[in-house]
Amino acid sequence: IEIININVSLSCVTLGGHTIGTSACQFFSYRLYNYSNTGAPDPAIDPAFLPQLQSLCPQNGDGSKRIALDTGSVGKFDTSFFTNLGNGRGILESDQKLWTDASTKTYVQRYLGLRGLLGLAFDVEFGKAMVKMGNIELKTGTNGEIRKVCSKIN
Numbered sequence: 317i318e319i320i321n322i323n324v325s326l327s328c329v330t331l332g333g334h335t336i337g338t339s340a341c342q343f344f345s346y347r348l349y350n351y352s353n354t355g356a357p358d359p360a361i362d363p364a365f366l367p368q369l370q371s372l373c374p375q376n377g378d379g380s381k382r383i384a385l386d387t388g389s390v391g392k393f394d395t396s397f398f399t400n401l402g403n404g405r406g407i408l409e410s411d412q413k414l415w416t417d418a419s420t421k422t423y424v425q426r427y428l429g430l431r432g433l434l435g436l437a438f439d440v441e442f443g444k445a446m447v448k449m450g451n452i453e454l455k456t457g458t459n460g461e462i463r464k465v466c467s468k469i470n
């Protein structure tokens with residue numbers, strides 16, 4: 317997981333990604349079989365990786381089955397997530413787009429140290445981003461709640 321605030325033309329964009337954790341097949345299997353109703357897989361997926369994903373998430377299989385968002389490094393807070401994106405091995409479409417979209421690709425490259433002095437230290441930037449994001453529209457008292465399940469209001 318990763319959040320970075322980037323200033324674009326004076327507005328703020330969140331670059332989010334997933335270096336730990338898993339996702340259920342139901343949230344990305346459309347990429348493996350019938351992407352955007354093309355009848356074919358998402359061309360952004362590495363052709364060597366596609367059959368592996370298809371065997372983990374068979375068509376009309378168990379949609380609740382979970383697989384790693386950062387292949388090969390599911391429990392480690394590291395930069396291999398970004399390497400995977402560069403190799404067409406992002407699981408969620410929103411993650412893979414960080415590489416295929418020119419406006420965010422530069423940042424992914426900087427975490428990989430491909431930009432020399434412009435390189436960013438992922439662990440340092442992550443800490444800064446957490447503080448920034450934590451200060452955005454912070455809800456206090458009865459205006460908000462800490463969710464027991466991330467995707468559901470308590």
Ligand code: HEM
Pocket residue numbers: 317318319331332333334336337338339340341343408410
């Ligand atoms: C563009 C922003 C983001 C999108 C679209 C997104 C979307 C998702 C989706 C679809 C899943 C899989 C859920 C499931 O299968 O149940 C997921 C998992 C996860 N997300 Fe995000 N996410 C974003 C940013 C973030 C950020 C900023 C964080 C935390 C700093 C985060 C933390 C996590 C974690 C820890 C998991 C794994 C949960 C588990 O292992 O059960 N995500 N995200």
Ligand SMILES: *[C@@H]1O[C@H](CO)[C@@H](O)[C@H](O)[C@H]1NC(C)=O
Pocket residue numbers: 350353354355356
């Ligand atoms: C892909 O999805 C579209 C829309 O649901 C459908 O019309 C089409 O037949 C599907 N193609 C394949 C190959 O499954």
